[in-house]
Amino acid sequence: MFELAAVFLLCAVALSYLIVTETDLLKAVAYSGVFGGLILLTLYVLMAPDVILAYVAISVGLSTGLMVFVVSKTTRHEVV
Amino acid sequence: MIETAIYVLFAIYGLSGVLYFIRLIKGPTIVDSILAADCVSLDVALIALLLSIYYKNSFLAVGALFLVLWAFILDVFAAKYLTRGEVGT
Amino acid sequence: MRFLPVTLLAFILYIIITGSATPYDIITGAITAVVAGLLFGRYLVKNPQKALNPARWVAMVAYFIKYITVIELKAHLDVIKRIISGETNPGIIKVPITVKDEYAKFLVANSITNTPGTVTVYMDDEYAYVNWIDVKTRDPDEARREILEEFEKHAKRIFEG
Amino acid sequence: MKKLITLSIILLAVLAGAYYLSSYLAPRAELNALGEFYLRNSYFGEHSAGSPEVVTAILWDYRGLDTYFETAVLFMAIISAVSIFRNIPSVSFHPRGFTNITKTGVKIVGLITFVAAATTAFHGHITPGGGFQGGSMLAVVPLLVIVGFSKKALEKAGLNKERALVIRTIGLLTIALAAFYPLLAGGRFMQNLSIYPKELYGMLVSGSLSLFNMAEFLAVGAGFTIIFLLLSNPEGGSEA
Amino acid sequence: MTFALALIVSSIAAIIIISLYGIAVRPNLVKKIICLGIFSDIINVAVILLGYRAVKNPLPPVLTDYSQKGVEELVRGAVDPLPQALTITAIVIGLAITVLMAYGAIHIQRKYGTVDVRKLVRWEE
Amino acid sequence: MILTVIGLILLAIGAVCDLLGAIGIHRFNTFYLRLHAATVGTVGGKFYPLLGVAFIAAEQGLWPVVGISVLAALLVLVTTPVGSHALAYAASKARIVEMELDEFRGEEDV
Numbered sequence: 081m082f083e084l085a086a087v088f089l090l091c092a093v094a095l096s097y098l099i100v101t102e103t104d105l106l107k108a109v110a111y112s113g114v115f116g117g118l119i120l121l122t123l124y125v126l127m128a129p130d131v132i133l134a135y136v137a138i139s140v141g142l143s144t145g146l147m148v149f150v151v152s153k154t155t156r157h158e159v160v
Numbered sequence: 161m162i163e164t165a166i167y168v169l170f171a172i173y174g175l176s177g178v179l180y181f182i183r184l185i186k187g188p189t190i191v192d193s194i195l196a197a198d199c200v201s202l203d204v205a206l207i208a209l210l211l212s213i214y215y216k217n218s219f220l221a222v223g224a225l226f227l228v229l230w231a232f233i234l235d236v237f238a239a240k241y242l243t244r245g246e247v248g249t
Numbered sequence: 250m251r252f253l254p255v256t257l258l259a260f261i262l263y264i265i266i267t268g269s270a271t272p273y274d275i276i277t278g279a280i281t282a283v284v285a286g287l288l289f290g291r292y293l294v295k296n297p298q299k300a301l302n303p304a305r306w307v308a309m310v311a312y313f314i315k316y317i318t319v320i321e322l323k324a325h326l327d328v329i330k331r332i333i334s335g336e337t338n339p340g341i342i343k344v345p346i347t348v349k350d351e352y353a354k355f356l357v358a359n360s361i362t363n364t365p366g367t368v369t370v371y372m373d374d375e376y377a378y379v380n381w382i383d384v385k386t387r388d389p390d391e392a393r394r395e396i397l398e399e400f401e402k403h404a405k406r407i408f409e410g
Numbered sequence: 411m412k413k414l415i416t417l418s419i420i421l422l423a424v425l426a427g428a429y430y431l432s433s434y435l436a437p438r439a440e441l442n443a444l445g446e447f448y449l450r451n452s453y454f455g456e457h458s459a460g461s462p463e464v465v466t467a468i469l470w471d472y473r474g475l476d477t478y479f480e481t482a483v484l485f486m487a488i489i490s491a492v493s494i495f496r497n498i499p500s501v502s503f504h505p506r507g508f509t510n511i512t513k514t515g516v517k518i519v520g521l522i523t524f525v526a527a528a529t530t531a532f533h534g535h536i537t538p539g540g541g542f543q544g545g546s547m548l549a550v551v552p553l554l555v556i557v558g559f560s561k562k563a564l565e566k567a568g569l570n571k572e573r574a575l576v577i578r579t580i581g582l583l584t585i586a587l588a589a590f591y592p593l594l595a596g597g598r599f600m601q602n603l604s605i606y607p608k609e610l611y612g613m614l615v616s617g618s619l620s621l622f623n624m625a626e627f628l629a630v631g632a633g634f635t636i637i638f639l640l641l642s643n644p645e646g647g648s649e650a
Numbered sequence: 651m652t653f654a655l656a657l658i659v660s661s662i663a664a665i666i667i668i669s670l671y672g673i674a675v676r677p678n679l680v681k682k683i684i685c686l687g688i689f690s691d692i693i694n695v696a697v698i699l700l701g702y703r704a705v706k707n708p709l710p711p712v713l714t715d716y717s718q719k720g721v722e723e724l725v726r727g728a729v730d731p732l733p734q735a736l737t738i739t740a741i742v743i744g745l746a747i748t749v750l751m752a753y754g755a756i757h758i759q760r761k762y763g764t765v766d767v768r769k770l771v772r773w774e775e
Numbered sequence: 776m777i778l779t780v781i782g783l784i785l786l787a788i789g790a791v792c793d794l795l796g797a798i799g800i801h802r803f804n805t806f807y808l809r810l811h812a813a814t815v816g817t818v819g820g821k822f823y824p825l826l827g828v829a830f831i832a833a834e835q836g837l838w839p840v841v842g843i844s845v846l847a848a849l850l851v852l853v854t855t856p857v858g859s860h861a862l863a864y865a866a867s868k869a870r871i872v873e874m875e876l877d878e879f880r881g882e883e884d885v
Contacts, residue, residue, distance in 0.1 A: 081214065082437075082704070084170070086654040089661035089695075091181070093424055096665045096688055097417055098185060100672035105680055106190055106238060110197040112684055113234055114184065117204035117227070119691050124211050124220060126698050127710045127729045129538035130465045132223040133530060134741045135694075137546035140201070141230045142634065142745060143687060145553050148237040149641050150680055150752045152247050154759045158678040159766060162831065165783055172790040176816070179797035183809075191806055191866045195813055198858055199800075202821045202851070203793070209828045209844055218268065218839040219538050219710050225266070225526065228847045229519060230550065232858030236516075236557055239865035240508050248561045248642025249503050255521065262525045265846055267533060268839025273613040274533075281528040289521050292567075317822070325792065325819050328811055332799035339807055340876030341867065355514040362856035365814040368807070369856075370863045370879050372511060378879040380863055382811050420664065427660035432653045437704030445701070445730035450721060453713050462713035464728075468735035480739040487746035494753050509864060515857035522850070538712060542742045630742065637749050645760075 085125040092118045103158045109147045116140060166214050170207065177203045194238050201231045252290030254300035259285040295351075305407050312403040320364060320399070328365035331382065340384040341370055344377045344393050348401055353408035360400040367396055448472065460608040461535040461616035469540065470622045474600040478589060481626065485582060488633045495640045503644050505560035516558030520551045527551075531627035535616040541623040545630025552635045561642040571639050574632045581629030588618050588625070651704060658699065665692045679755045679765040683748060690744045694737045701730030778834040785827030792819030806872040810859060817855045822848050 095115045102108045116139030123132050177200055184196035205227035212220035240247050260282035267274050294300050331337060348354055358369040361379060368380040379396055386392055441449075451457045452467040459467035469477050507513060531544030555564050564570075592601040606617035615621075665688065672685030702708070711731035713724055759765050796816025800809045825848035832840035866872045867879050 081211070082651060083654040086657040086661070087174075089658055089665075090421070090424065092692075093661050093664045093668070094417055094421065096668045096692075097420055098413075099688065100668055100676065100681075100685060101413060104190065105678070105684075106241070107187075107193050108681065108684055110184070110190075110193050110234060110238075112687065114181075114197050114200050115688065116691070117201050119695060120223065120227070121204060121207060121211075122695055123698065124208055124223070126695075126702050127215075127220075127708050128698050128734045128737075129219040129223070129710045129712070130463075130540065130543070131694070131698060131734050131737050131741070132220070133226075133539050133543040134546060134738050135691075136223050136226045136230075137543060137550065138741055138745050139691070140227060141233060141550040142546060142553065143748070144234050145237055145557070145638075146641070146745075146749060146752060147680070147684060148234075148241055149247055149638075150683070150755060152241045152245065153645055153756050154680055154765045155678075158676070158681055160677070162779065162783075165786070169786055169790055172794060176790075176793045176797035176820070179794075179801060180816075183800050189806060189866075189871050191862050191871055192809060195806075195809060195859075195862055196800065198855070199796070199813055199816050202817060202855070205847065206789075206821055206824055206828075209825065209840070209847070212840055213828060213831055213835070213837070215707060216835060216837065217710065218837045219712055221837075221840045221843045222266070222530075222538070225843050225847050225850075226547070228850045229522060229526070229854065232515070232519075232854045232861070233550075233554070233557075235858035236508065236512055236861045239861035240557055242865040242869045242871065244506075246644045248556055249506060249644055259521065259525050262522060262846075263529055265842040266526055266529045267537075268842055271613070272611075273536075273615075276613070277528075277532040281525060281532070285521060285524055285528075289517070289524070293517055293521065321818060325815060328799075328815050329792075329795055332795055332802060332812060332815070335802060337803070337808055339805070339874065341807075341874065341879045342876070343878045351510075351514055355511060358511045358860065359853065359856040362859050363814065363818050363852055365811055365818065368810050368814070368863050369511065369860050370867055371509060371882075378882070380807050380810070382808065384876060420668075424657070424660050424664045427663070428653060428657040430656075431660055432656035435652060435655050435659065437651055437655050438702075439704045441703060441725070441728075442730055442732075445732055446725055448731055449711060449725050449728055453716065454718065454721060462716065464711040464713070464731040465735045465738070468731055469738065473735065476736075477739060480743060484739075484743055484746050487743065487750050491746075491750045491753050494750075494757060509860070511860050512857055515853065518853060519850075538710065540738070542738050546742060546745070633746075634749075641753075641756075 081125055085122045088118045088122045088125075092122075103160060105151050105156055105158055106148070109144060109151065112147070113140065113144050116143070163214065166210055169210060173203055173207060173210075177207075190238070190242070194235055198231055198235060201227055205231075250297050251294050252286030254294050254297055255290040256282045256286035259289075299408070308403070309407050312407065316360065324364040324366050328382065331366075338383050339380065341378055341380045342384060342387060342392055343389065344379050344396055345375060345389055346372070346377050346393075346397065346401065348404050348409065349374070350404075350408045353404040356404045356408070357397055357400045360404075361397055458603060459616070459619070460603050460614075461619050462614075463535055463537065463540075465538070466534050466540050466619055466623070467616075470619050471600075471602045471617075474589075474602075478585070478600065481582070481585060481629070484630070484633065488637060491637060492640065501644050503562075505562040507559040507563065508557065513558050516554045520554050523547060523551050523554070527627075527631070531623055532620070534623035535619040536614065541626025542630055544623070544627045546634065548627065548631030549634030549638070553638050556638060556642045561639065564639070569635065569639075571636055574635045574639065578629050578632035578636070581625045581627070581632065584625035585622060585629070588621050662692055662696050662699070677767045679758065679767065680752075683751050683755065686751070687744075687748060690740070694740060697733045697737055697740075701733040703727075703729050776834070778830045782827040782830030782834070785823045785830065789820050789822075789824030789827065792816065792823070793821070796820050805874070806866055807863065807874060810863060814859065817851065821855075822851045825851065 187193035527547035530539035534540030799812025
């Protein structure tokens with residue numbers, strides 16, 4: 081099962097590149113939510129239940145809400 | 161028997177996860193992307209519960225509950241932002 | 250009195266999530282349940298007699314079992330056929346609803362959305378706006394019979410009357 | 411299309427790097443001496459922390475001083491964020507909330523989130539979880555209320571900025587007092603067992619660990635609540 | 651197993667490089683904050699990877715069987731608890747720091763009407 | 776043994792539904808149709824497998840996992856329709872996706 085962690089992190093590499101190059105910031109927030117899910121599965125394989133509980137609250141619950149708040153108060157589209 | 165079945169299930173759920181993932185990237189509008197992100201996060205919860213059965217360890221299961229519980233939080237936030245412009249009102 | 254149903258529900262949830270029932274669990278669970286009842290009871294429960302009536306719970310369980318087997322199966326097969334064949338006729342139509350209670354409306358809306366093929370777009374006191382994958386009719390009464398009459402019947406039995 | 415080409419180049423580079431690295435790396439099966447010490451001593455043993463949950467034992471007993479100062483850092487971060495937002499005039503607005511279905515859903519999910527957060531915090535010394543985790547989960551409840559109803563609904567229900575600050579101060583004061591009390595009783599700073607009891611009426615409370623967890627639960631939850639209350643003020647109106 | 655470990659290490663390195671690129675090059679402050687979040691997440695994963703043990707079916711560092719036999723079982727199979735304990739506070743403090751930076755970005759938007767770094771630099775001209 | 780078989784059957788049903796939903800989300804060409812395909816993926820593809828996980832865990836004696844997976848299965852039925860409804864409302868109200876037959880457009884809401 082340790083090999084699964086490699087697969088998840090390989091997907092996370094692709095996703096991090098997409099987050100960096102995306103110009104629609106709301107879409108970038110959605111991507112980072114999925115990125116959080118992949119990191120969470122990696123933590124499952126690495127056997128860290130405490131960190132999972134902290135990370136799921138921060139990443140899925142609070143951080144997405146915070147970033148949508150910030151996007152709603154600044155601009156949505158990034159001009160490259 | 162269960163271990164083999166879990167490997168096969170990982171493959172199938174992973175394949176559908178990848179298909180959702182492609183829609184997440186392609187999605188012509190923002191709502192398509194958020195819908196796909198929702199489906200992927202539920203997939204993640206299911207795979208997490210399957211992992212906790214594979215390792216026969218009940219401590220790993222609790223995280224999946226919170227993933228299911230808060231899967232709709234991004235939908236509601238983004239919908240409120242798209243319709244009202246402000247989130248706090 | 251209004252906080253009693255919420256307290257009971259919170260205690261049961263606490264024991265389920267913990268997964269054990271030692272004295273420590275029961276004491277902390279009782280504390281949490283009382284606090285949750287005092288904090289949330291005003292907003293969740295309007296009528297405690299209704300919430301504590303076991304007949305309603307039995308009706309709810311019966312509806313739940315019927316819903317997840319018969320109704321879901323029919324709707325799934327229909328939508329899967331459409332996914333394979335690709336023929337659709339979508340539209341958002343206006344359907345009158347008759348239930349008044351908050352949770353009854355929530356149950357009806359969720360039942361509509363969870364059935365593949367129909368999604369509640371908006372619901373106010375008189376009408377539900379439903380996105381339907383195959384608009385067979387635009388007549389409100391006939392659409393009501395097709396989409397939500399059965400859900401409303403059960404919702405009335407569970408939450409109203 | 412250009413994006414896809416760059417992406418495949420990056421993935422190929424990662425695979426090539428892995429192929430190169432695989433001759434140098436070897437997975438490690440043995441345990442550090444320090445890690446073995448913690449695993450052996452956390453529940454039994456001479457230097458016991460009285461908790462079967464080794465991570466919480468390290469957090470609040472063996473490395474308690476680190477966590478104490480990290481709590482102070484968290485306090486500083488939240489206080490500085492609050493102080494930035496100090497003199498912003500609040501704009502009057504009509505609270506509308508979101509749709510009715512969302513409101514009912516938020517009520518149900520809020521109750522379950524509250525109970526689950528309390529479970530995580532109360533069982534921090536027995537099963538995975540603890541004050542930080544439970545507090546972060548608790549802060550999701552006001553966030554959900556803000557998006558489903560509005561900021562004003564939360565304030566009308568009695569949770570405004572001042573009360574959240576009071577709850578937060580209570581939590582931090584409890585942590586400070588529980589950390590300093592062993593000095594008065596003749597022990598060292600943040601000493602756990604032999605000052606605090608390991609078992610209370612037959613229930614495992616692991617000395618001061620459960621007390622620290624509950625206080626941290628309140629402090630972290632109320633701290634993040636203040637942040638979201640300040641953030642949810644609508645823009646516009648008079649310029650600051 | 652060795653190749654999987656190497657793949658994990660190189661993926662972590664790649665994500666660190668990509669997120670640092672995002673922090674340095676992208677002009678929008680909000681995008682910088684998102685990239686910083688990715689960076690701190692992957693650093694936490696790297697720290698936890700240091701405590702992993704390559705035994706078959708490893709255990710989380712929680713004692714379930716309260717006896718000496720249970721302790722022996724734990725020492726045989728459990729992963730190292732110290733990196734996990736250090737990571738938990740790092741995650742929570744990371745969110746608090748992110749909040750502080752987000753407040754800064756909102757204030758910049760209020761004062762100058764933009765969060766684009768290139769425009770902010772030329773503001774005084 | 777019988778519980779494991781029931782659980783595996785439920786998981787297999789879920790896998791098929793999930794795959795069909797993922798295919799449907801690519802075959803349909805507008806957002807609202809994809810929403811229906813995604814419902815097949817969430818209810819058929821997540822609710823039944825979560826119940827199946829509960830059956831398998833009951834066979835192995837992992838009672839906390841049983842409680843959590845049953846609770847998660849029920850929560851799927853409560854939370855995901857709220858999310859779908861919010862997205863459909865936003866798509867119609869903010870005019871992100873246009874649709875020919877739309878009786879909600881132009882209606883006042885609270």
